[in-house]
């Protein structure tokens with residue numbers, strides 16, 4: 001028998017292992033989910049920071065306005081108590097002006113107080129969202145380190161197996177190898193199987209007795225009638 005059963009099955013065993021490693025590599029968590037969470041948390045943090053900056057700037061403006069109002073009131077009060085204005089109508093007008101300034105100041109005071117509370121709340125939000133962002137950053141770092149470590153390990157295993165795979169493949173007749181590769185591409189990485197419990201080891205279809213006979217008597221490759229993979233006798237029957 002010049003069938004390359006041993007080589008093809010050894011090649012298949014290696015390709016199966018390499019395929020599993022490739023799947024494992026592909027399935028590694030690169031941290032995309034944590035990356036998305038981080039982006040969302042960063043956006044919330046930035047929104048809170050922006051809101052805080054706006055509130056603080058509004059507060060500074062209100063405080064300046066308050067100061068100006070107080071100066072104006074001080075000025076008008078001095079005019080009132082200096083006693084230079086004696087006309088009743090003018091005095092009344094001045095008192096009304098001072099009253100109006102008082103009310104404006106009261107409104108501004110209230111506004112400043114309310115905003116102080118808002119600023120305190122927003123500062124707490126900034127602190128909480130910053131903490132949440134940092135937590136996601138730390139988690140992402142851990143995941144990336146784990147991914148790097150795992151992918152390096154798997155790539156190392158793949159690289160270590162490749163020379164053996166190349167060496168076996170180089171011993172297989174080119175036509176046979178070409179067909180093997182073609183079947184493997186089409187059939188989920190499996191191209192050469194033994195019969196197991198009377199069925200194809202690839203697709204589990206029962207192997208007919210005529211196929212069995214052909215395998216035992218002929219000196220040529222037999223392919224599964226259902227999945228067209230290279231078919232070999234069970235280990236105990238193999239010669």
Ligand SMILES: [Zn+2]
Nearest residue numbers: 200203224227
């Ligand atoms: Zn089959």
